[in-house]
Amino acid sequence: MRELEDFDWFPQAFRQHQMDFLSLLALRFKLYQPVKSLLFEVIALQKHPEWTDACSGSGGPVQSLAGNFPVLLTDLYPSSARLQFPANLQYLAEPADITKHLPPGNGLITLFNSFHHFTPEQQSHLINQCIGANRALIAVEILQPGLRSFVSVVFTTTIGHWLLVPFMKPFSLKRLFFTYLVPLHTLTVLYDGIVSVFKAKSSHYFETFAKRHTTGNYRVDFIKIKGRYGPLFMIKGLPATQ
8 A cells, every 4th residue: 555645656745745745834833843852862963964865756854854954855756946944954866766776875864754754675775775875864753553542543634634734835826726626635645645555564563573673782762752742753773983
């Protein structure tokens, strides 16, 4: 089972709407604020104090956390042509498929609410690439399997979506049309949200994942962090020399 936004045939306008909506949620509700201090602790430990974000979408999580720190945003479906970012955030124009190759840079790689899009084999491949390249990885997930996440996602992608769409940037009459008159945006956001809940992994899965991929030269930890609206799950990978 895959989210619609992961298919090449999914219209870019609908994919972009989903990314813009998730970006708005991250910014308005500060979903990832609880990980900020830990994230910058990891950056400070790096031989190369760089930060590259993968699966960036519309960049909401990074914008909410980065401050003035320079970050390179990357995505398989880049959206920089239509977004305005602060000067410290640069968006790589070329598609970056992190399931095949690590994004540019030598320092930290982050993924916000996108790790669940990958199969277990792809997740293992990603962490093994980081081990081989001696690069740190932080992957943060806001969804966990279960009724609580399911109810939260259904509410957010229906009623929450209808309430928040007028505040999404850039303003678009087409966006309003496909939300309120012909509600395709709502249906696709709802569908992908439900699929994401079913693909979300438990704390036991992440604990096992961390132990399995920790080596003598690289340490992988699973960290459960108290969030504003529920727990955040974090996978943190660090070269052992740091």
